[in-house]
Amino acid sequence: MNTRPDAEIHALTGAYVLDALSDQERAAFEEHLGACETCAVEVSEFRETTARLALAASAQPPAGLRDAVLARIADVRQEGPGTGENVVPLPRSRARRWPLRLSVAAAAVLLLVSTTLGVLLARERQNSDDLQQQAQAVAAVLRSGDADISTSVSGDTRMTMVSSRDQDLVLLLADALPPAPSGHDYQAWTIGDGVRAAGLLVPRDGRAFLAVHGIDTATEIGITVEPAGGSERPTTDPIMQLEL
Amino acid sequence: MGDRARRTHGTGAGAGGPDVGELLVRVGRGDEAAFEQLYDVLSKPLYGVVRRLVRDPGQSEEVTQEVMVELWRCAGRYSPDRGSGLAWAMTVAHRRAVDRVRSAQASADREDYVGRRDVARPFDEVTEQVTSRLEQEQVRRCLRTLTEAQRESVLLAYYGGRTYREVGELLATPLGTIKTRMRDGLIRLRDCLGVAG
Numbered sequence: 001m002n003t004r005p006d007a008e009i010h011a012l013t014g015a016y017v018l019d020a021l022s023d024q025e026r027a028a029f030e031e032h033l034g035a036c037e038t039c040a041v042e043v044s045e046f047r048e049t050t051a052r053l054a055l056a057a058s059a060q061p062p063a064g065l066r067d068a069v070l071a072r073i074a075d076v077r078q079e080g081p082g083t084g085e086n087v088v089p090l091p092r093s094r095a096r097r098w099p100l101r102l103s104v105a106a107a108a109v110l111l112l113v114s115t116t117l118g119v120l121l122a123r124e125r126q127n128s129d130d131l132q133q134q135a136q137a138v139a140a141v142l143r144s145g146d147a148d149i150s151t152s153v154s155g156d157t158r159m160t161m162v163s164s165r166d167q168d169l170v171l172l173l174a175d176a177l178p179p180a181p182s183g184h185d186y187q188a189w190t191i192g193d194g195v196r197a198a199g200l201l202v203p204r205d206g207r208a209f210l211a212v213h214g215i216d217t218a219t220e221i222g223i224t225v226e227p228a229g230g231s232e233r234p235t236t237d238p239i240m241q242l243e244l
Numbered sequence: 245m246g247d248r249a250r251r252t253h254g255t256g257a258g259a260g261g262p263d264v265g266e267l268l269v270r271v272g273r274g275d276e277a278a279f280e281q282l283y284d285v286l287s288k289p290l291y292g293v294v295r296r297l298v299r300d301p302g303q304s305e306e307v308t309q310e311v312m313v314e315l316w317r318c319a320g321r322y323s324p325d326r327g328s329g330l331a332w333a334m335t336v337a338h339r340r341a342v343d344r345v346r347s348a349q350a351s352a353d354r355e356d357y358v359g360r361r362d363v364a365r366p367f368d369e370v371t372e373q374v375t376s377r378l379e380q381e382q383v384r385r386c387l388r389t390l391t392e393a394q395r396e397s398v399l400l401a402y403y404g405g406r407t408y409r410e411v412g413e414l415l416a417t418p419l420g421t422i423k424t425r426m427r428d429g430l431i432r433l434r435d436c437l438g439v440a441g
């Protein structure tokens with residue numbers, strides 16, 4: 001039997017199509033796939049094969065799911081080559097909110113948070129203690145019973161907010177946030193009886209993360225564009241408002 | 245919610261319904277009507293697979309919804325030279341469901357879950373009578389052309405969401421053997437089903 005590494009990697013077609021590889025192995029195999037015609041053909045055939053396994057497992061989804069899915073796509077921007085034309089305009093900043101079930105939804109947020117933190121961590125080594133603390137804060141919020149997640153979409157930007165009254169904490173995660181105009185920063189505010197500065201959102205490769213402690217009576221989080229470093233009071237209209 | 249037009253539910257479109265590839269192309273251009281049809285064609289196999297992977301009905305519903313939204317989001321990446329629309333969509337769906345399950349189960353209940361072997365028994369209570377009998381019979385018959393060990397490895401991964409390492413541990417079998425079984429099992433299944441790439 002041939003045990004050269006390149007011979008071994010061809011044998012991974014099955015495990016790859018069955019999604020049975022680790023993330024690293026998957027990435028390595030995908031690289032191989034780009035260069036190996038034999039594996040590419042086999043993978044394509046195996047995909048048609050597993051699609052039959054899916055068909056054979058068909059089950060009737062719950063009745064309400066269809067409407068729920070159709071309602072959700074209104075807020076979701078499409079990506080990819082087809083997006084240039086005929087794109088349905090997105091409602092601006094329409095927030096959707098659902099109670100956190102500490103299961104799949106939490107896992108998804110956790111994944112998003114850890115990806116975001118991971119990216120930031122890789123770029124800002126010196127602040128890693130800070131980020132570690134933030135990661136712990138996220139975990140604490142997700143564990144607390146009253147955590148609430150909502151997402152808002154404005155243009156390409158997707159803002160996810162995880163809030164907990166118990167923990168007196170709001171976590172903001174921005175995705176696809178364009179850089180602030182030159183000489184400016186994005187600043188977050190808690191809005192309630194008064195308006196209080198809550199920190200800057202500084203995107204790195206489109207991602208930004210901010211933990212806001214002390215929400216007390218606030219009913220909203222607003223985000224404005226301010227001169228670099230932030231202001232004491234908002235000087236412009238919010239580009240995004242998130243209801244708590 | 246509920247502010248969108250409510251349309252009649254399609255009846256089991258199955259394999260004879262509209263072509264998934266064509267629907268995907270239209271969905272990729274933002275065609276919402278095509279997306280509704282896509283839902284009607286894909287929701288059953290998708291939900292069926294997710295139910296097997298996730299088990300809990302409530303969570304299965306959530307994951308199915310996630311996957312459908314993901315398909316809406318990335319349909320523009322599909323092109324017919326990437327294989328059939330069904331295979332492409334189920335590839336996106338399976339990978340995403342598996343990723344979700346693995347991250348959700350990075351907790352204690354995973355241990356308990358890994359011990360379950362009943363996923364390897366094809367077509368149990370989850371499969372209601374929504375697949376055409378013929379389709380199911382054919383797949384069932386072709387699965388019998390695999391060795392027991394191959395069948396177990398393939399199904400633990402596909403319906404059970406196990407990595408080949410986990411399958412190896414579960415079956416106390418060397419990893420190289422498991423990889424080979426997965427590949428050989430899929431080759432037999434492919435040949436029996438007469439699938440073209």
Ligand SMILES: [Zn+2]
Nearest residue numbers: 009010036039
């Ligand atoms: Zn190869």
